[in-house]
Amino acid sequence: MSQPTPTPLAGAQSEVADLLSELIRIDTTNTGDSATSAGERQAAEWVAAKLDEVGISSVVHESEPGRANLVARIEGTNRDRPALLVHGHLDVVPADPAEWSVHPFSGEQRDGYVWGRGAVDMKDMDAMTLALVRDWARTGVKPDRDIVLAFVADEEAGGRKGAHFMVDHHADLFEGCTEAISEVGGFSITVRDDLRLYLVQTAEKGLAWMRLTAGGRPGHGSFVHDDNAVTRLAAAVARIGSSRLPTVLTPPMREFLDAVSDAYSIEIDPNEPEVALARLGSISRMIGAALRNTANPTMLDAGYKTNVIPGTASATIDGRFLYGQEAEFEKQLDELIGEGVTREWITYDQAVETTFDGPSVDLMVQALTAEDPGARAVPFTMSGGTDAKSFETLGMRCFGFSPLKLPAELDFASLFHGIDERISVDSMQFGIRVLDRFLRQA
Numbered sequence: 021m022s023q024p025t026p027t028p029l030a031g032a033q034s035e036v037a038d039l040l041s042e043l044i045r046i047d048t049t050n051t052g053d054s055a056t057s058a059g060e061r062q063a064a065e066w067v068a069a070k071l072d073e074v075g076i077s078s079v080v081h082e083s084e085p086g087r088a089n090l091v092a093r094i095e096g097t098n099r100d101r102p103a104l105l106v107h108g109h110l111d112v113v114p115a116d117p118a119e120w121s122v123h124p125f126s127g128e129q130r131d132g133y134v135w136g137r138g139a140v141d142m143k144d145m146d147a148m149t150l151a152l153v154r155d156w157a158r159t160g161v162k163p164d165r166d167i168v169l170a171f172v173a174d175e176e177a178g179g180r181k182g183a184h185f186m187v188d189h190h191a192d193l194f195e196g197c198t199e200a201i202s203e204v205g206g207f208s209i210t211v212r213d214d215l216r217l218y219l220v221q222t223a224e225k226g227l228a229w230m231r232l233t234a235g236g237r238p239g240h241g242s243f244v245h246d247d248n249a250v251t252r253l254a255a256a257v258a259r260i261g262s263s264r265l266p267t268v269l270t271p272p273m274r275e276f277l278d279a280v281s282d283a284y285s286i287e288i289d290p291n292e293p294e295v296a297l298a299r300l301g302s303i304s305r306m307i308g309a310a311l312r313n314t315a316n317p318t319m320l321d322a323g324y325k326t327n328v329i330p331g332t333a334s335a336t337i338d339g340r341f342l343y344g345q346e347a348e349f350e351k352q353l354d355e356l357i358g359e360g361v362t363r364e365w366i367t368y369d370q371a372v373e374t375t376f377d378g379p380s381v382d383l384m385v386q387a388l389t390a391e392d393p394g395a396r397a398v399p400f401t402m403s404g405g406t407d408a409k410s411f412e413t414l415g416m417r418c419f420g421f422s423p424l425k426l427p428a429e430l431d432f433a434s435l436f437h438g439i440d441e442r443i444s445v446d447s448m449q450f451g452i453r454v455l456d457r458f459l460r461q462a
């Protein structure tokens with residue numbers, strides 16, 4: 021009697037949902053303030069234990085007490101080749117249980133989904149990566165090149181205590197890494213039954229959060245007054261908030277629009293690409309923001325009493341600029357801000373961009389089509405930011421490649437930082453099979 025051959029990756033595919041549930045149950049809410057951020061240390065220790073169980077050793081470095089970052093290296097068989105980094109963040113944004121159908125930190129499994137904060141951003145990829153390397157260790161699989169794993173803190177507040185800290189203080193751990201994969205990309209958009217676009221992130225916008233401050237003459241609220249800081253600030257904020265900066269089609273965005281045009285057999289007007297992007301559903305809100313620099317007013321602060329005109333007023337603006345557009349963006353801002361209002365950066369981080377070509381990209385394409393014959397990989401530009409901004413400074417080409425074959429009807433974009441965040445177990449199992457093909461040979 022011959023034994024049935026075990027399904028490849030059976031272990032990884034059967035444990036990934038439980039790994040994700042366990043990780044979601046460790047509340048790693050990142051409020052932006054270390055005093056109230058909890059759980060990152062516990063999560064890093066949990067990852068360390070899961071790796072240790074299969075004989076993979078790791079190191080944990082804290083940027084501050086509790087802000088823990090874990091790195092492990094899986095040796096490849098071909099030590100002459102450069103290494104590849106797989107990085108994921110362990111922190112999540114806050115969630116209010118009152119708004120959710122299940123408790124956001126329950127990790128509940130229901131209807132083929134794992135529910136909870138972090139299920140798509142990005143504990144799913146963390147769990148997929150862990151499940152895969154544990155399977156490899158148990159079955160004796162070795163990748164071709166070294167695979168470095170990083171599970172970091174603080175991405176949701178800009179990564180100063182996570183990826184930036186590791187790059188600044190422990191760069192040696194990433195020695196030899198020339199490429200990196202992580203969020204946000206690799207997920208599918210269904211065009212029709214036999215065609216799905218898989219959006220691989222090759223570029224992301226830079227981040228320029230700023231404070232505007234207007235000065236004026238303080239005085240009594242009942243007097244005639246023509247030098248009011250609140251009025252001056254409000255006018256600048258209104259100009260910024262109601263303006264739409266010009267469309268700029270970067271090379272990766274052109275490539276993306278060509279792919280959309282081809283997939284849907286539609287013409288795209290380069291002056292109004294939004295019309296075509298709307299075909300993609302809710303994800304077009306994320307992608308559409310990468311057609312131009314953007315600046316959205318977010319906070320206002322002025323005054324302390326109704327009958328006192330304050331001497332200053334301030335506002336914060338969330339600014340995002342395309343790769344290569346820093347100088348142009350500053351010019352655009354200053355024209356809108358006008359006289360008597362100063363601008364200072366609060367948080368500033370670079371835009372990153374790489375090309376959608378080379379052996380690793382070819383392998384991503386092959387791995388996707390091997391698991392989904394209807395797959396077509398396309399490069400896309402993210403409007404938000406990720407830890408790629410940090411790792412790129414070490415000379416790595418960074419890709420958003422967390423492969424997921426998503427149900428056609430799922431509104432994936434709204435789940436990021438959203439209510440009832442959840443991920444289908446099938447999608448993660450697909451992702452593990454794609455990652456296995458990719459990371460073995462990459």
Ligand SMILES: [Zn+2]
Nearest residue numbers: 141142175203
């Ligand atoms: Zn994320």
